[in-house]
Every structure is written in structure tokens, then in C-alpha cells.
Amino acid sequence: MDDPAVKDCTISEISRFNEDLCRIKGWVYNKRSSGKIVFVIVRDGTGLIQAVASREDVGDEGVKLLDRLPQESSIVVVGKVREDKRAPGGYEIHLLDFRVVDEADPDYPITLKEHGVDFLLDHRHLWIRTPRQRAILTVRARFMAACREFLDKQGFIEVSAPILTPSVCEGTTTLFETRYFEDKAYLSQSGQLYMEAAAMALGRVYCFGPTFRAEKSKTRRHLAEFWMVEPEAAYMEFEDLLKFEEAMVSYVVARVLETCEKELREIGRDPEVLAKIVPPFPRMTYDEAVKALQEKGYEIAWGDDFGAPHESEISLMWDKPVFVTHYPKAIKAFYMQPDPSRDDVVLGADLLAPEGYGEITGGGQRIHDFDLLMDRIREHKLPVEDYQWYLDLRKYGSVPHSGFGMGIERAVAWICGLEHVRETAPFPRMLTRMRP
RNA sequence: UCCUCGAUAGCUCAAUGGCAGAGCAUCCGGCUGUUAACCGGAGGGUUGCAGGUUCGAGUCCUGCUCGAGGAGCCA
Secondary structure, X not given: OOOOOOEEOOHHHHHHHOOOEEEEEEEEEEEEEEOXXXXXXXXXXXXXXXXXXXXXXXXXXXXXXXXXXXOOOEEEEEEEEEEOOOOOOOEEEEEEEEEEEEOOOOOOOOOOOOOOXXXXXXXXXXXXXXXXXXXXXXXXXXXXXXXXHHHHHOOOEEOOOOOEEOOOOOOOOOOOEEEEOOEEEEEOOOOHHHHHHHHHHHOEEEEEEEEEOOOOOOOOOOOOEEEEEEEEEEOOOHHHHHHHHHHHHHHHHHHHHHHOHHHHHHHOOOHHHHHOOOOOOOEEEHHHHHHHHHHOOOOOOOOOOOOHHHHXXXXXXXXXXXXXXXXXHHHOOOOEOEEOOEEEEEOEEEEEEOOOOEEEEEEEEEOOOXXXXXXXXXXXXXXXXXXXXXXXXXOOOOOXXXXXXXXXXHHHHHHHOOOOHHHHOOOOOEOOEOOO
């Protein structure tokens, strides 16, 4: 068991240890027995492997002990790695020794059979042990790492935005309210305004963290707590922003394909679909999108915002993400820069994922003129005193600048081809669910 | 907030208004290459809650609770 000649290894790298003596530290995922031989499927967080225990190697007692070991018992196994076509995964480990670290209670709730959503979410702390959830969380992690890689390579500096914020930044979405000593505070819905300040200090910046929306949305696309990456760059104008966004989205998709092919297959996602995600992405102006929807029979007038069915319809016209640009000023946020050639639309763009996954990024060029921004704040009836610091950015060396936010869970749900964003969050917070 | 659907064993589900059931899981037994192993046996129920109709309600009616999907909402 503790022989130094035995190599510690993970299941994901088992093929490198063929015919070696290995030690794997994991849990019992499943087992089968056939009299005096026991097959224990061990998982270690990197994958699954079949361990074979026969009477001559571990003795009568060993076989009996393994045979009655409950699912999810923690176990350290030592044995010889063998390539074997009969084993799921192609390799198995012939047990010479093992140690039960903790025998699980025999009533582990997540069996290998089907379960309902409600039950699984109540047991999310155990559900994440299943191969599919492990694969999704791995893709999420690689996706987030790829975002940071790309931004760091492009010279962006990560600047953490505050979570506790003093005011209703945009006055639109419903925020979670909390106490801040003697005052009220709100959980952040976006780090953008702070990133605009940081961009004027460091040039190219991004924040990466959780955001909170207290909206009573109850759909497959919504979470009350989700993560966003929000890049913001000084001197970046609208056209460059769109090029930058498509480069970033293409990069992170390619990186996930490179690092998570096994996981994508495990989830049931065809990697070929993602291999098509390369620049340039198609673009439609809001005008063109409205016209296309009207031709398809939707009752929508110029000036209306898109609902979920409209976004789906537009995204289904392409097999790549599509930018919808130049929205009417009235349906977008107060800080959006108006189009210099046309005052009724803004230099903003939403990126809609293919296959009906909806908006995965939203962004645009920000107003850099002090007077114009002040007008907008007044038009939106926002409290000017709360925005003094934001207006300061336009008083001291203002420059054109742009940025966007990408919702991690929606993007990962699209990349994995999932029905619902809830599976992409380790512990999702939704309208009716805050536990576990 | 609204619309639609749902709630029966630990889990997934079945049961024409007429004895509350199956598979899996659990426990006991069998099997030396299994593939969500298989075979035999056992235990396991306030049918979400509260009323009502009926000779009789898991089933029909009313209210409530909880959940799911969607709408609204959602830089």
C-alpha cells in the first residue's frame, strides 16, 4: 500500500502508466460482482476506471469487503494497470491492495438511474460527483481560464470590481438589497462603470466575478447569481470592439475544444458544431433584424425590444454567433454612445449565440462627452449625485472607450449544448432555490 | 405577477371512481470477466396539505402549498 515503488496517478493520465504499479485515490462509483471476482468502478474526479479484484490477489476477505462496499465509499487502490478492451475506458487496474478510507452510508441518494430536476437540485452537493456534471464544471473552468488567457495576452489587466455597491446603477434591473452598516447597499449587477474608471487608469482592463439580479425570471436562461467577464478598453471604438469580441469568443471556444474534447463528448456535444466558430461573425443592424422578423411573420415594430422568441429566431438564421447592432437609443442603457451618423440608434451590440441560446454578450461604445452623458442621466431620471464620480471620468482627459460583458453560464450552456444554464453553475441560485 | 403542466415507496413511474403496484436503490442468499451485470427472496405508503361530492376518491370538485416549463421582466 505505501510501497514507494508504486506510482500515484490520476485516472485521466492512466494510459501513460500501462503495466505499471499505480495507486489511485478515489471513490466507489459503482460495482459488480460475479462470485469470487469483483469489479469496482472507481472515480477520482478526473475520470472513471474499472478495478478488478480477484480472490487470489486480495483474498476471500478482500473480495467480500469490496463486494459489500456502498456506493461513494472513499477508497485508495493499488494495482497493475492493464490495457483491456473489456474495460470501459480501455484500461483497468488489477487490484493487489486497497484501503477503505471511509465506508459510505448505504443510502447514497444519487443512484445510477434517472432522477428528476427537483431531486437533483436538492442534492446538488452530491449531484456534482456524477461524470456529466464533472465534465460540465471542467468545461466551465477551462472556459474561464481561456477568457483570462486571451485578455492577459492582449495586455488587459484584471481589476476587481466591488460587489457591494451604493446605488441602483442603471435604475432598471431589480437588485438584491442588503445592509451596509447604517446604510443600504446593493449586490452588484455589473462592474462596468467601475471598469470605465479603471480603463482610464490602466488602459485595458477587465473584471471577472459574480453579479446578482433579483428579477423574478424563471426560464432556462436565467440565474439570480451568475458570473460575467467584462473587458473595457480606453481608445477602443465600436468597430474595433466588434472585432475584439469575435476574436475573444473564437479563442475561448477553440481553447475549450483543445482542452475538453473528452468532456464535450461525455456531455453529448458534437465538437464539429463548435469548430465552425471562427471570425468573422455575421452582423445585422437592429433595422435589418426587425425587417427579417417581420418577414417571418412576427408582429414587431421598430422601437420594440426583442423578446426571447425574437432572439432565438435571429440566432437560428446563422450557425455562428451573430452581432445585432445599432439598437434604438430608447431601449438601451443611458451610457451608450449615439451613432454619429444617426442620432436615434446607439453604437451597441448584442452577440446572440447560435441554436437559440440567446444573448451571450452585450456591450458597445460608451458616451465620452460630459454634456451628452449629463443629458442622458437626466433623461433617465437618475440621481446625478450618485454619478458624480462617473461624470468625473468625462471631465479629466475623457477618451472614446468601449467594452462588453459576457455571461459565463449562458456561454458555457451554449458550448456544452445544455437545456438549462443551471447545470453550468456549481451551486446555482435561482428564483425558487438558494440551497444547498 | 400571469399562462400551462405536475406532486403516489429513498428514486423514476404505473394504477377505467372499486384490494396501492413495478423497476431501480436498501437488506439477505447465489454466481470467477462483469459492462446502468444477472438470478432468487425480504422489508418499505398519512397517494403534497385542507375541505367537498360519492355506497366507495390516488382518480372528480374547491382552496392552499411546493415544483417544472414559458411569458413579462432581464447593460
